[in-house]
Amino acid sequence: MFMYQAQPPLEFIAPKYNPQFLRLTHLLLPLWMRAQTSLTKVEAENVETLVDLYSQFQAGKIRFMLAFRHPKTDDPIALGYLFSRIVPEVARHKGIKFTAPVHAHCIYDRGIPLWAGAHMGWILQYLGGTPIQRGKADWTGLRSARDLFANGAFPMAAAPEGATNGLSEIVSPLEPGISQMAFWCAEDLQKAGRTEQVVILPVGIKYSYVTEPWDAINDLLTELEVKSGLKSEELGVRSEELTSSTQHSALSTQHSLYSRLLRLAEHLLSIMENFYTKFYHCKLSTNGGAELPSDKNEAIAARLRALLDVILQVAEDFFKLQPKGSLNDRCRRVEQAGWNCIFREDFKDIKTLSVVEKGLGNRAALEANMRMWHMRVVESFVAVTGSYVRENPTPERFAETLLILWEMVTRITEGNTSRRPNLGKQKANIIIGTPISVSDRYSEYKESRSGARLAVADLTKELQVSLEKLI
Structure with missing residues (x-):
């Protein structure tokens, strides 16, 4: 009945990162993955690039956003496994020491708690996520995401496609919001007299079946x-x-x-x-x-x-x-x-x-x-x-x-599409792409309004091509 009744306007769910909750989430992630998804394995390629970016981030040299493919709703689980298991392991192998934990502030659709349940909004909130209402100028959500990008304790993570498309090998047209936010971050850093460089990291996610179903x-x-x-x-x-x-x-x-x-x-x-x-x-x-x-x-x-x-x-x-x-x-x-x-x-x-x-x-x-x-x-x-x-x-x-x-x-x-058929066990392959410098384009962005629009469009186009190459 929830969506059939008129209600007060949606409230902004302010991020409230809780390190104890994150540790518990990382601990329970494999169990959750087996119980709630068809995933049995997560693999990753070119993880050294992500390790290097995290090292630079924690050293105060860069701010960056992971722009990840979004074929299905299991993507956050796969990325959580990447952060909690794979990245720390590769860092140890390379002799790089991080300040734990490896994590990211995610930007998520405000509608997720409506169809996935209010508990999902609580989980995302205490993992440090920040919501955006798609389809309108959500200034409260944009200010929160902008502040986290420039000042948050972790890098950002967002899906530039805006929604899942159900297809591992087709990238939907990207929305320009990720590119715009990256330029805002560069602008905020310059105004504050800070020297960090701003980077977008394309991340591909592809699923395959363990046994052909x-x-x-x-x-x-x-x-x-x-x-x-x-x-x-x-x-x-x-x-x-x-x-x-x-x-x-x-x-x-x-x-x-x-x-x-x-x-x-x-x-x-x-x-x-x-x-x-x-x-x-x-x-x-x-x-x-x-x-x-x-x-x-x-x-x-x-x-x-x-x-x-x-x-x-x-x-x-x-x-x-x-x-x-x-x-x-x-x-x-x-x-x-x-x-x-x-x-x-x-x-x-x-x-x-x-x-x-x-x-x-x-x-x-x-x-x-x-x-x-x-x-x-x-x-x-x-x-x-x-x-x-x-x-x-x-x-x-x-x-x-x-x-x-x-x-x-x-x-x-039936109306309820939440229980999708499970056709077989799957593994996720995460491919880390080549970082795209936003700071190198900032001079073009700040020249004029037309220059800013062109810079955002060009960056979005390059990100689209980069994600398609990762398929």
């Missing part, structure tokens, strides 16, 4: 086929194909599964297109009005782009928003508009409101939440290309694509 992939694909209403005789043919193919080669298995995946994608697209055309009176302008490509993957991609656009318009029309910018930008504006209807300034003193006013407020919150549902469907697909599996039909790409489809189907049929 083809059986689990087949089972999940079958479940989605049944739920989406594909005919039983079609399922029987595909099951026979799979049984026959596994007797011959893994390549045949992949071909069979891929054919089924394409059929499922086309079927779900048709269902969703019919739904939004019939009940929301949307006009689908597929492929800009031109004929669809003959290639099935390209045709699916064109249809998906058109569908995502009209789904977002359903939410935007309700909130009177113009469809400007990328899908990510539009999702953030819809989310903030919905939150404005749920977490209201005029409900600060809710006890003074009449029963009628509360009832109308709850009605507005319910309708806003229903419109935000459409945005959540789009949010799951912002990085889907239509050719991700075809380009490299690994079990990881099959699984990631199927889990995105599962999230959409589950959002429609």
Whole structure:
């Protein structure tokens, strides 16, 4: 019921770093990882670079931010293992002594405690994290993050993609906030007469299965086929194909599964297109009005782009928003508009409101939440290309694509997407990239407003390229 009732505005969760709580978290992390995630192992490459940056940070020579890839919600667990286990081990091997602990102040989405539970806000608070409300100028959150970047006891950590995209091998378009914050840090240091250099460190995170989960992939694909209403005789043919193919080669298995995946994608697209055309009176302008490509993957991609656009318009029309910018930008504006209807300034003193006013407020919150549902469907697909599996039909790409489809189907049929299917044990590979100097670009940034905008855009572009190279 929480999101269906009008409430006072969201309060800022001030960071309250607690060293005892961090030690307890590091101690319990392996147990938490085994119990709450599919991760069994975390590996890292080029850790020496991170060790060197921590050494310089503790020596007062630099301030830096880890800009990490964010494919899934397990990323903070993997990074916590990196900080608590791998970095100290590599430092000892190199003979470098740190002032314990190795940690980072994370910047997190203020919405996380809403869907993950209030306890998660408490955990992040006492780990020294600071929240940001996406989709609006959250000056309180920005001031807190800016102060921690320049003066915090630890480096910063943030995901420049802004949200998970479910895909280990595709980087979503980056938001410029990380670059802007880095330049603010350089500005704050200069004003204070400090000599530290400001650096952004790209960090890649990629997941792989310990054992190829083809059986689990087949089972999940079958479940989605049944739920989406594909005919039983079609399922029987595909099951026979799979049984026959596994007797011959893994390549045949992949071909069979891929054919089924394409059929499922086309079927779900048709269902969703019919739904939004019939009940929301949307006009689908597929492929800009031109004929669809003959290639099935390209045709699916064109249809998906058109569908995502009209789904977002359903939410935007309700909130009177113009469809400007990328899908990510539009999702953030819809989310903030919905939150404005749920977490209201005029409900600060809710006890003074009449029963009628509360009832109308709850009605507005319910309708806003229903419109935000459409945005959540789009949010799951912002990085889907239509050719991700075809380009490299690994079990990881099959699984990631199927889990995105599962999230959409589950959002429609049940609503609760928190319990994702576990297709098998995984390991995380963290790749430390090459540091990017922000201080070297600061002279360009401070020249003029246009120079600042260009500097932020250029830094964001370089960070995007750096993260893509780490895949």
